[in-house]
Amino acid sequence: MTRLLTLLLCLLPATALAFGLGDLQRRLEATPSLEGRFAQTRHLADLDSQLESTGHFRYERDVRVVWTLETPVEERLEFSAASPPEVGADDRRQAEAAALFLDLLQGHWPALEERFTLTLSGDADAWRVTLRPRQAALRQRIDEIRLRGGRYLKRLALDAANGDRLRVRLFDQRPVEAGDAAP
Amino acid sequence: MPPPDTRRRLLAALWGGLLLGCALLLAWLLRDGLPADTRLTAMLPEDRRTPLVERADDQLGQAFAERFVLLLDAPSLSEAAADLARALQAAGGERPLLARLDWRASDLADRAPGERLAEARYRLLTGAVRREIDADGGQALVAPALRSLFSPTATTDPVADPFGLLDRWLAARDTSPVQTRDGLLTVSDGGRPQALLIGHLAASPYDLAAQRSLTAVLEAFRADHPEATLSRSGLVFHAAAGARQARNEITTIGLGALAGLLGVLLAVFRSPRAIAQMLLPLATGLLLALPLTLLLFGRLHLLTLAFGASLIGIAIDYALHLQCRRAVQGREFRLSPMLPALSLGLASSLVAYLAQALTPMPGLRQMAVFAALGLAGAWLTVVLWLPRLRLATSPATARLAQGWWRRTGPRGGLSPRLALVGLLLVVGLVTWRLDTDDSLALLNPSPADLLDEERALQGLLGRDTGRRYLLVTAADEPRLLERLERLGTTLERWRDQGADFSVHNLADSVPSPTRQAADLKRVRRLYGEPLAELVARAGLPPRTLDRARARLEAVPLLDVEGWLASPPGRHQRRLWLGDTGDGVAALILLADLPPGAGAEALDARLQALADTRPGVTYVDRAARLGRLLGELRGQIAGWLGGALALLALGLAWRYRGRTWRVLTPPLGGVLGVLGVYALAGVPLNVFSQLGLLLVLGIGLDAGIFGAEAEGRAATWLAISLSTLTSLLAFGLLAFSATPALHYLGLSCLIGLALVWWLARWAAPGVETSPRESAHVETP
Numbered sequence: 036m037t038r039l040l041t042l043l044l045c046l047l048p049a050t051a052l053a054f055g056l057g058d059l060q061r062r063l064e065a066t067p068s069l070e071g072r073f074a075q076t077r078h079l080a081d082l083d084s085q086l087e088s089t090g091h092f093r094y095e096r097d098v099r100v101v102w103t104l105e106t107p108v109e110e111r112l113e114f115s116a117a118s119p120p121e122v123g124a125d126d127r128r129q130a131e132a133a134a135l136f137l138d139l140l141q142g143h144w145p146a147l148e149e150r151f152t153l154t155l156s157g158d159a160d161a162w163r164v165t166l167r168p169r170q171a172a173l174r175q176r177i178d179e180i181r182l183r184g185g186r187y188l189k190r191l192a193l194d195a196a197n198g199d200r201l202r203v204r205l206f207d208q209r210p211v212e213a214g215d216a217a218p
Numbered sequence: 219m220p221p222p223d224t225r226r227r228l229l230a231a232l233w234g235g236l237l238l239g240c241a242l243l244l245a246w247l248l249r250d251g252l253p254a255d256t257r258l259t260a261m262l263p264e265d266r267r268t269p270l271v272e273r274a275d276d277q278l279g280q281a282f283a284e285r286f287v288l289l290l291d292a293p294s295l296s297e298a299a300a301d302l303a304r305a306l307q308a309a310g311g312e313r314p315l316l317a318r319l320d321w322r323a324s325d326l327a328d329r330a331p332g333e334r335l336a337e338a339r340y341r342l343l344t345g346a347v348r349r350e351i352d353a354d355g356g357q358a359l360v361a362p363a364l365r366s367l368f369s370p371t372a373t374t375d376p377v378a379d380p381f382g383l384l385d386r387w388l389a390a391r392d393t394s395p396v397q398t399r400d401g402l403l404t405v406s407d408g409g410r411p412q413a414l415l416i417g418h419l420a421a422s423p424y425d426l427a428a429q430r431s432l433t434a435v436l437e438a439f440r441a442d443h444p445e446a447t448l449s450r451s452g453l454v455f456h457a458a459a460g461a462r463q464a465r466n467e468i469t470t471i472g473l474g475a476l477a478g479l480l481g482v483l484l485a486v487f488r489s490p491r492a493i494a495q496m497l498l499p500l501a502t503g504l505l506l507a508l509p510l511t512l513l514l515f516g517r518l519h520l521l522t523l524a525f526g527a528s529l530i531g532i533a534i535d536y537a538l539h540l541q542c543r544r545a546v547q548g549r550e551f552r553l554s555p556m557l558p559a560l561s562l563g564l565a566s567s568l569v570a571y572l573a574q575a576l577t578p579m580p581g582l583r584q585m586a587v588f589a590a591l592g593l594a595g596a597w598l599t600v601v602l603w604l605p606r607l608r609l610a611t612s613p614a615t616a617r618l619a620q621g622w623w624r625r626t627g628p629r630g631g632l633s634p635r636l637a638l639v640g641l642l643l644v645v646g647l648v649t650w651r652l653d654t655d656d657s658l659a660l661l662n663p664s665p666a667d668l669l670d671e672e673r674a675l676q677g678l679l680g681r682d683t684g685r686r687y688l689l690v691t692a693a694d695e696p697r698l699l700e701r702l703e704r705l706g707t708t709l710e711r712w713r714d715q716g717a718d719f720s721v722h723n724l725a726d727s728v729p730s731p732t733r734q735a736a737d738l739k740r741v742r743r744l745y746g747e748p749l750a751e752l753v754a755r756a757g758l759p760p761r762t763l764d765r766a767r768a769r770l771e772a773v774p775l776l777d778v779e780g781w782l783a784s785p786p787g788r789h790q791r792r793l794w795l796g797d798t799g800d801g802v803a804a805l806i807l808l809a810d811l812p813p814g815a816g817a818e819a820l821d822a823r824l825q826a827l828a829d830t831r832p833g834v835t836y837v838d839r840a841a842r843l844g845r846l847l848g849e850l851r852g853q854i855a856g857w858l859g860g861a862l863a864l865l866a867l868g869l870a871w872r873y874r875g876r877t878w879r880v881l882t883p884p885l886g887g888v889l890g891v892l893g894v895y896a897l898a899g900v901p902l903n904v905f906s907q908l909g910l911l912l913v914l915g916i917g918l919d920a921g922i923f924g925a926e927a928e929g930r931a932a933t934w935l936a937i938s939l940s941t942l943t944s945l946l947a948f949g950l951l952a953f954s955a956t957p958a959l960h961y962l963g964l965s966c967l968i969g970l971a972l973v974w975w976l977a978r979w980a981a982p983g984v985e986t987s988p989r990e991s992a993h994v995e996t997p
Contacts, residue, residue: 075370081377084759088368102370107757110365131398132371149322149401191370203370 054158056144062159062186063142067096069187071208080198093211096141139180140188151180160185230602237505237595244509253517270798271689271837274805277792278684278839279453283423286432286452289405289675290413298446299402299413302439306417309431318418323398331388332784338776339384340741340769341734347386348740356381356744360752367756376758377765380749383741388786391727395680405678414679423454426461433458451675456664463665463955471950478946486939487545488612495607496537499596503533506595511588515580522585532567532915533596534943536560539923539936540600545615546932553605559926562872563919564597566865570914573861577853616931622938623931628924628981634878637980640886644893652892655901656848658840660957680720680810684792686821688806688828689835691798695778698802699730701833705806708827719820722807724793728781738773745770778804851904858911865918873925880925882980884917887973891965905958909948909965916944917973924981934981941974 070093077086088107094100099115114133138146142164144153150173151166166180178194187208193201292298299321309315319325335342343351350358363381366374374382396414397404404411421428432454440448483493512518539560544551571593574586664672676682688705692698702725709721729737745767753762778794781787795803808824811817821838828836862885870877888910895902920937949970951963 075368077368077372079376081375082759082762082765084762086367086756086758104365104368108364108368108755110368112365112369114371129371132373134398136371146401197375201370201372 054155054162056142056153056155056164058159059155059162059164060142060144063188064096066187066210068211069094069208070211071187071205073102074204074206076200076202078200078202080200092205094137094140100137100140139182139191142182142188226602226606230606233598233602237502240505240509243513244505247509247512253512268835270691270795270803271835271842273795274687274689274803274837275839277795278687278805278807281792283453284419286417286419286423286450286454287675287679288415288417288436289407289449289451289678290415290446291407291410291448292413292443292446295404295411295413296400296402298443299415301442302435302448303415305435305439306415306432309435310420310428313427314420315428315431315435316417317420319415320418321403321413321415323401323403325403331384331786334774334776334780335388335784335786336378336384337774338734338780339379339387340773341738341776342387342729343383343737343740344386344390346390347381347383348737351740351744355746356740356748357751359744360748360755363752364755376753376756376762378769380752380762380766381744391786393680394789395678407678417452419454423452423457429454429458429461449671449675450668451672451679455668456672459664459668460956467954467956467959471953475946475950479943482939482942482946486615486618486935487541488614489610491610492541492545495604495609496534496541498603499537499599500533502599503592503594503596507588507592510591511584514587515584519581519584522581522588532912532919532944533593535563535916535919535936535940536597536600537604538940538943539563539919539933540604541609542615542619542932542936542939543930544605544609545611546619546930546935548611548616551605553601557601559923560597560601562869562922562926564593566869566918566922567593567915569865569868570858570861570911570918573857573864574854577857579850579853582850582853582857619931619935623934626938626978627931627934628978632879632882632979637878637882637886641889644889647896648889648892651896651899653899653901654848654851655903656844656851658843658847660847660903660905660961665955677810682807682809684805684807684809685840686808686811686824686836686838688808688824689795689803689837690806691801691803691833693801695802696731698804699725699728699778700732701831702804702806703730703733705827705831705834709806709808712823717820717823718810718812718816719808720810722790722793722809724778724781724790724804724806727787727790728776728778731775734775738770742770847904851902851907854904854907854911858914862914869922876925879980880918880921883921883924883973883977884914886976886980887913887917887969890972890976891969894968900964903961906961906965909962910969912944912948912966913969913973916940916970917976920973920977921980924977937977938974941970941977945970 070091072089072091074089075087077088078084079086088104090103090105092100092102099113102112102114104110104112114136134146137143147153147166150170151168154165155162156165157163162184164182166182168174168177174196176196178196180194181190181192182188183190183192187205189205191201191203191205195201288302290299290302303319303321306316307314307319347356347359350356359381363374366372366382367376367380373385374380379385395405397406397411399411402411403414403416405414406412419428423429436448436450440446480493483496484490487493508518511522540553540556543556568590571586571589574582575590577583577586690698690701690705692701702723706721706723706725709723713719713721749766750763752758753760782791782794793805793807795805808820811820821836821841824836828834866877866881869880873880891906891910891913892902894900895906900906919940923933923937926933945967948963949967951959952967954960954963
């Protein structure tokens with residue numbers, strides 16, 4: 036009995052140390068609403084040129100992300116996990132892309148694991164998740180997605196199969212209280 | 219003047235040899251299984267069939283046959299769906315139930331549109347894009363293109379497709395209500411997401427093992443997840459329901475009838491041996507009819523087989539009459555006095571059936587030949603074999619015959635005048651009130667709740683089994699696409715004017731070469747000023763412009779084959795019939811019609827539209843099959859009427875003044891059933907009419923034997939047994955839940971009861987022929 040207890044006690048710190056996807060998700064979920072700024076670079080391999088944009092964002096967990104472009108054009112984009120009646124069937128591809136984007140921002144691993152193999156490294160303060168498509172069909176579009184962060188998600192990198200690279204940096208992030216007025 | 223015994227023996231041996239040959243032939247013909255045919259249209263004459271319409275019908279039905287759809291609603295949808303999917307994929311073990319199961323988002327999503335579409339994209343514009351370009355050259359398309367370039371979810375390629383033309387076009391093609399959610403395929407019913415599972419069967423939907431294993435999986439799932447609700451769509455469920463119903467009815471109605479039948483025969487003959495002898499003619503009749511019909515027609519229609527079985531009712535008559543007479547007369551029995559009645563009975567039935575062999579309907583011809591051969595075979599066995607087999611007679615049979623005769627025997631009492639008045643009354647009633655029904659519901663044995671489920675699910679999925687369509691033909695593909703386009707424009711106008719239906723048209727996805735050329739011209743306009751503005755505002759290098767424009771130089775045409783081969787085009791394969799020998803053909807499917815009068819009005823409009831356009835045929839499959847059933851019914855009735863008239867003449871020649879007595883049971887039975895139907899408001903259909911054929915055959919035998927035997931107890935017993943056994947075998951089918959069997963049974967139930975009652979009334983009364991008394995105490 037004592038030996039068993041000792042064994043268990045010895046194991047305890049080890050399990051506490053191992054930082055899993057579940058822990059990460061719980062940590063990210065602790066912030067229901069978040070706003071901040073972004074800088075995005077899209078490298079077009081075919082043209083060997085960059086499309087750069089900046090702006091601010093605000094997201095409400097499980098609801099939507101409002102992505103407001105400031106440069107080079109002013110546009111307000113919204114990605115929502117809307118139920119089908121709100122998203123017409125005529126923009127299914129966008130709806131799917133939006134759902135993927137939301138899942139990535141929120142660290143919604145169970146949904147992502149359907150389509151990607153996930154590898155987590157690092158610890159709670161500096162973690163890194165790499166996603167590789169499981170299905171051949173998705174591999175034709177995406178090589179790899181990498182997420183990095185600490186308290187919040189800080190960087191999103193997407194390498195497309197055709198050589199295009201998307202890099203998104205999120206900064207000046209702060210949680211939004213439930214009472215704060217929506218933009 | 220009996221023929222010498224050696225001659226009879228020789229004939230009996232010959233008959234045995236012939237049957238042996240038939241058995242060998244049958245074994246050889248069935249070496250690869252029974253070549254059965256279930257198509258209703260196979261019953262039609264060759265020149266009346268429309269092969270193209272049939273090809274279209276087959277193609278439309280195929281998806282429904284090969285696949286099934288399950289819709290799952292449960293509180294924890296993901297877990298329940300995964301459980302169900304696992305169980306379905308594991309079903310069948312060594313011989314898996316499914317060839318494929320689509321249920322995860324990834325099973326259908328992420329399908330690249332394919333090379334052919336990517337190349338042809340500059341020729342494919344949605345209506346909205348076309349209007350924008352026509353309005354101002356496409357300036358208004360710049361802003362959305364910019365937005366999409368800078369979106370973090372961008373899929374836009376600034377060289378290949380800076381305006382996202384292909385994405386827009388594909389999105390407009392995609393009308394499926396299926397969404398992906400939490401990794402599942404879902405359909406939303408009033409805001410509630412439900413998981414969708416699409417199974418592709420590895421075996422035929424009629425495969426009993428497949429049906430069993432699917433049913434078992436669903437039952438186990440329901441037991442494990444009482445909180446979940448499942449709805450089903452697909453032929454396999456209807457086939458399984460039909461098979462289950464048939465099994466239930468075989469065990470209840472079938473076994474009940476068999477037990478009753480054997481009970482009655484045992485009570486009368488007190489000898490299992492006698493009953494076995496009674497069944498021998500049946501077996502030999504089938505043994506003669508099956509191989510010869512197969513040899514003549516190549517394959518056997520299932521309706522023939524179903525009706526051929528009802529032959530039993532008439533074939534057993536001869537045996538009953540012979541055995542009753544033998545049982546009552548014992549040693550004094552001679553075949554020769556019975557021969558005229560037996561021969562007349564056979565001849566009359568043969569005339570009735572062979573009349574149908576003259577119809578232009580190959581299906582009816584087959585049924586007639588089958589029935590006639592079966593009857594002839596049974597008759598030969600009765601005449602050649604049965605008298606040679608020793609019959610263990612029981613004195614009880616004779617006593618029973620006497621008792622039955624005293625209690626229920628014919629009392630006469632029907633006068634020709636009374637018969638005529640009755641006849642006129644019933645004919646008047648029938649012509650005044652009798653309705654007919656040739657609806658397809660008769661052929662559909664599915665329970666109502668399964669049909670409701672099917673309808674609800676198909677409505678939710680925006681699919682249908684393709685009941686109405688326009689069949690369009692033309693000399694070549696470009697001309698066909700133009701025809702389809704023009705029809706599409708007309709139908710679109712109707713919809714704008716408020717007509718309520720949806721259209722699935724191949725030309726919406728594969729525009730005619732003319733239209734594709736016009737759209738390419740529009741894209742060239744869009745790639746002028748608007749593209750330059752887009753490139754400048756996005757800050758893309760100027761060489762983007764040249765490279766994008768270079769793509770417009772040699773754009774291939776999208777043809778039907780290319781579209782159907784692409785992943786998004788696969789679901790439209792059912793609309794394409796392809797080469798017809800002298801051109802090409804495609805379908806425009808019409809769905810979601812309003813129920814009732816609205817659909818009928820639209821039917822008339824579509825018919826009128828098809829009549830005015832060359833190469834266009836409007837097909838309402840349900841109505842068409844209904845018409846076929848009606849035609850079948852009409853043909854049977856017409857030829858049967860003719861045969862009856864001929865028979866009446868023949869019988870009048872032999873029976874003179876007594877002819878009406880012979881004709882009263884069969885005619886009265888048939889007219890009586892029609893009268894009851896007219897009074898009760900039950901419409902006549904092809905199956906109730908097939909039942910009337912049986913009533914007619916047994917009624918004729920009853921009439922002839924009644925008149926020939928002039929009131930013998932043995933004959934009366936045989937007539938009673940003949941109607942009673944057929945009543946048990948067929949009348950009980952009236953309690954079947956399968957519409958076709960129910961109506962066949964109902965006719966038999968009413969008709970056979972009437973035949974017996976009329977035979978009793980129309981046969982000469984006991985006082986006119988006391989000859990039977992001479993034989994009473996013989997055994």
